[in-house]
Every structure is written in structure tokens, then in C-alpha cells.
Amino acid sequence: MIEGIGGPFRRVNAIARNTFLEAARNRAFLGLGIAAMGLVVASLALANLAISDQKARVLTDFGLFAIALLLVVIAVTMGVILVFQEVDRKTFYVVLTKPIRRYEVLAGKLLGLYGVLAIALVGMAAAWLVALRIQGVPLHRDMAPALVLVWMQAAVLTSVALFFSAFATPLMSGVFTVGFYLIGSSLTVLQDHLSARKGALVTEPTARALARAAVFLLPDLGHFHVGKELVLGIPVGWDYVAAAGGYALGWVLLFFSLAVLVFERRDFT
């Protein structure tokens, strides 16, 4: 069959729309709205506890951290059930027997979830900015790049969760993905220890080998954390965001390809 270039995009788009609709109609999405409101309230409460000249710093740092954490929670919880739920409920039987390639289904699911993450980010960012305005904290132009980086981190973690969910249970996938997040967020610290002249990673050869392997094999999520720069007024810049985007895309493509490899070989019994 000869098909136009629009065919794959059309099919991926159909799955992505459906995934987005599924998430949007899920009651968990309502929980997200509540979490965003909680973010505003918590920010206001925290600001009242802070020393007056540290108020802006606390609100900025806490707000960005909370948004990043909530987005990671969404990415992991929804990412790990992305494929598993469809297999478990057998909804894939009617989707995969349509004229659509398996990797197109996975791409659609992933893109649909990226849309959900984007909407969630916009909602939480709006709540954060409202909290900042209420407290009279001036908005910084580097806040937008910082938020985009937060989304990129969630995008990488979603692809990791998708890979695990192609063959493992949601619980196992969740544990593995959170492990990725924790180690990936600590790689900068690991690198510092590896380059130090003393310490456990110098004296313990096994620990050093493991640390080197982690640095080499895992995505360094520290590239997406710019809370410190934002607080200290160090410019982030869109050129940095673009470079980080390339880095994120590379990891997303790697994990997506691994997920496709597993998924393509799978029997749906």
C-alpha cells in the first residue's frame, strides 16, 4: 500500500488526542488542580515564615521545586500505566488491529502525555505566578526558560517510564523510574566526588566503577535544574534551553526506541 506522508502523522495524532482526552477526563486531573491551589497556599504560608529579605528567594525556589516535583509525579504515575493499562484492560486489541504500526501507537501515547504535562505545567505556573504577585515578588524573565526545562525533565522521565511499562508492572516501572530520577538528579554530585582527590569514590574501586557507569549511562537531570541560577539572578537564556532540549530529545529518542524494540516483539495473548 502506498501511503502519503500524512498517514503516520494522522494516526499518531489520533492516538495522542485520545490519550490527552483520557487524562483530561480522569479524576486524577482534578487532583492536579487541587495540587496547584495547594501550591499557592503553601507558597503564601512559607513566605510568611521567611525572613522579609528572603521572601522572594524562598517563593521562587520553593515554587519552581514544587512545580518540578508535581510534574515528575504526573510523568511517573501516568507514564507507568501508559502501556500497561491498555494491555491489562485489553483496549489495545482493538487499536493494534487497525491499520496502525505499533511504534505509531507508542508515539501517540507519549505525545498525548506530553500534552498533558504541558497543560499541567501551564496551570501550575499560573498558580505560582499568582502567588508571587500576591507577595509582591517581581517576575523574572528567566522564569519562562526555567519552566520549559522543568517540562523537559518530565518528558525524559515519561519516556523512561514508557520503556519500563512496555514489559514491567506499574509498581516495578514506578520504582525503576523514580530510581532513575533520584540518581539522574544526583549525577552532578557524583561527578564532583569522582573528580575529588579524596573520599569514598576515590578509595572504593567498586563504588567508583558504579558511579562512573551511572554518569555514563544515565541522563543527567541536573541540566534541567536551574532553581539556583534563578534565585541568584544568573541568566539562564534560551540558548541554554535549546541545548538542554537537544540533550532531552536524545534521551527521549533512546528510551522510546528501546520501548519500541520491546513492544514490537510482544505477543498480545
Next chain:
Amino acid sequence: MEEVIQVEGLQKTFRTPFVQRKVVAVREATFSVRRGEVFGFLGPNGAGKTTTLKVLVGLIRPSAGRVRVLGGDPGALSVMARVGYLPEQPYFYDYLTPRELLDVFGRIFGLSAGERRRRIDALLERVGLQHARDRRLRKFSKGMLQRVGIAQALLNDPELVLLDEPMSGLDPVGRKEVADLIVSLKDQGKTIFFSSHILADIERLCDRVLILHRGEVRHFGDLDALLSRGDRREVVVSGPWPREMEALPGAGEPQRIGPDVHRLLVDREQTGEVLKRLLGAGLEVLQVSDRKVSLEDLFMATAGEGPVGAREERE
């Protein structure tokens, strides 16, 4: 006649988790389905019917053998664009309405917005779900979900329709409607391949049947020919059954149906010889009548060959 499904030596084995025991779900199955016919796929639970159907739509890859559907590989885009498939006990996205669900599939098929709207309305009318078209699928009964499943299987106006237990979950009215639908699809020149446990439906609707047991093809062919091949005569005799009576050619074991009254099923060709021996043994022949084999007889005879379930082999 053109064959739309060709299966040669199909074998599918699974491995059980942990102990890695090899389970043969389908063994050396060979059959074909002709264009325009209604093909019945029968077998007791665990016979390998659903596995075979899933191989035909590309959900499961065969371990060995050759499978061609509409001249292509199962699951290929060009093939699936012309195939409609209803899985056993279908399940759909809870949060969608039937219209939204069919719209997603319509987009995958590349139908324009106008065409999607037109086909979806017509199909929901056809399966009797127009009244529930904007209700979430979460609130649907099993029978209603089955109707949605049939609608999605027909959305692309397929040449070949594969239905796994299409009557499952339907009330008698629903079953009649599905049977009528199958007849009307056949009238439109479509090929229908369906599995069912409801033998009366198979006997009424199908041109040819295949009976699968323990993953092996036990009977395959024209339904009338299969049933007439098993045609026998029933002989009822009166008198004490002689203890020294030798086995009668082409006859089953005599069944006692009354005091000194016995019934025998005899091959049509051997009837004369059997009657001669019975009379020679001093028995009185009360009745000789034709006994047509029903699909149920054939099915039960096949299903009774041993414990139902796939064979297992330890490597």
C-alpha cells in the same frame, strides 16, 4: 474460488513463566477461507480458537507455519485497512462515548470528518445504539459493549470480518440481530469468519466449519458434507442380546433402551450385513431409520476425545 485466508502448518507455542514449560496452543493447523463465505470456527474452551484469530490479525506471531490474510501478512497496514475484527469480550476506553471511540478509529482509517460522521451515525443505528451514542462507555452493559465492538469492526467497510464470539453477552434478541447482520454482510459479498459456542448459530449461518480441539484441526470443510459424512442408520431390535454375539461391522455398542430392546447406530453401507447377523441371532428388528448427525453430535464427539485444554510439553 479465491481464498482470503490461507493457513498452512500454523503452530503457536507459549512458555509458562518461571518454569518455562512449553505450551502448544495451536499445532500444525492448516485451513483456508474462501471469499464471500461464512466460516464457522468451533472448539471447546482452550482449543486454540482465540490464539488462531489473534494470529490472523497480527496480535500474536506464529511460532511456525505460513499465514496469509487477503494476500498479505497478518497485521500489515494494507491488510488491516480491509479487515474488521471483534475481539472476545471487547473492552474500550471508559471515558469515551461510542461516537468518540468510533471517531478515534475513523481518524486512524483516514476517513474525512464528513465520512466519519456519516458512517458512525449509520453504524450506531445498525447496531441499535443511537439512543446511547453520547453516553460514556463506562455505563454500558456487556451486551451494549458487544454492539459497540461490532460497530468498530465494520467502520472501515471491511472485506473480511473476523468475529470472536460475537453472540457472547447478547440476549436472544441481540443474538438474532447479530445473526441477521452476518447474513446481510454475506449478501454484500463480505467474508465472515466467526468463532462461537452457540452451535445452532453456526449450523444455521455457516457455509463451512472448522472444529479445533487441543490446538489441532479435527474437522474442516463444507458443513453439509461434514454432517452427511457422519450419517448413520438407527436399528432397534427386540429379544435377549446374545452373549456370544461378535462385534458387528460398522456398528457401535448396543444401547439397552427397554426390557430386551436395544438400539444400534450402524454405518449406512454396513446396514444390510448387520441386519442379516441380527436376524440370524434370533433378534426381531423393530425399526430401521435414518439418523442425521447434527453439528452438536460432531462437536461433542470431538470435545469428548479427552480433557479440554492445550497440550503441555516439558522441554
